[in-house]
Amino acid sequence: MEGVGDTVWDRMAVLSLAPDLDAIRPLTMVPEDALLDLARQVQFILAEGVAGDLVECGVWRGGAALLMADVLRRARCRDRRVWLFDSFVGLPPPQAIDGPAALAWAASGDQHRDDVVNCVASLADVRDSAERLGLTPFVEFVPGWFSETLPEARERIGSIALLRIDADWHASVQCCLEHLYDLVVEGGFVAVDDYYAYDGCAIAVHEFLGRRRLAHRVESVPGTSAGLAYAGAVFRKASTTWGQSWKWMQERHRTAREIAAAVPADAAIVLVDSNQYGPGVAGGRRVVPFLEHHGQYWGPPPDDATAIAEVRRLRTAGATFVVVARPAFWWLEHYTGLQRYLRSTFATVWETEHLVVFDLRNQGNPG
């Protein structure tokens, strides 16, 4: 990924595809943070040109799937569709492998009466919602049990850029992965909503990845669900080279954007723990590693005195800013002497939850 200027993130910003959450909220049980993360994934797919359609297996009232369709509509994207797979008569019963939370739910008996608990939404209702939101041209409904619909539909879908599995139980999740994973293109996303909520769902993911010997890193999706700190999981179907994870790409982009805003283009920056970020994060600014040894990154210092001596040496050699990005914030906590020195000696010209920047050009803190 490059620095700020002509990146996929800049193209995403230009697309400006904030989805209509007010319309979506009553149609989904997916928490808001996770919906926003999903919208960002679709924007990323469009900006990056990841080929293929978007698929949701397990749609209930259609909210998450229609959110994806809404992003397509706003992008005037006519060559992709969102596929909605569901029984439209609710969940099948859980099995022992789905774990205590699933079995407790089944034992409550409510699932036979309560449409929300059992995730019952009719095909007609979801079609009406799509129509009302103007999204009909962007969606394709495939009603029925996955075991019957997926083998036939996979021929029609072609390639998949994003596969969202929100089907709760082990058997359902396993069926989706077995039939659809191979259609997901390199660089595409597989999101698994119930990874944290139900044991069987997590087991199905691990069994599949293990059986295929796939090294995809499973990342948590922000939000709170079922009393758990995460709202789901996502992995990228990518060669899992370092730096390709969804969260890290976003973190790195935020760092690049804030460096571009905080530091002049001709600056020479001391970037703390610089090897974390790879080339381009400083948008063409000269990066001096910290610690530095013969021009190379040399790892964390043994103590405050070494760190402070290094800042002084690099400043004398022409460095003009010290930049600490969030992944390196632990330095400021651990090297308290270094933090005190930087804050008391130089102006802090930028401080957010992602980035702190000290200006080395003038000694003597104006504050």
Ligand SMILES: C[S@@+](CC[C@H](N)C(=O)[O-])C[C@H]1O[C@@H](n2cnc3c(N)ncnc32)[C@H](O)[C@@H]1O
């Ligand atoms: C938790 S709900 C989906 C929530 C939805 N994605 C949202 O935005 O709120 C789970 C859905 O999966 C469907 N489902 C689960 N297993 C299935 C299977 N084997 N075949 C078809 N549908 C299934 C259920 O009918 C239900 O609508």
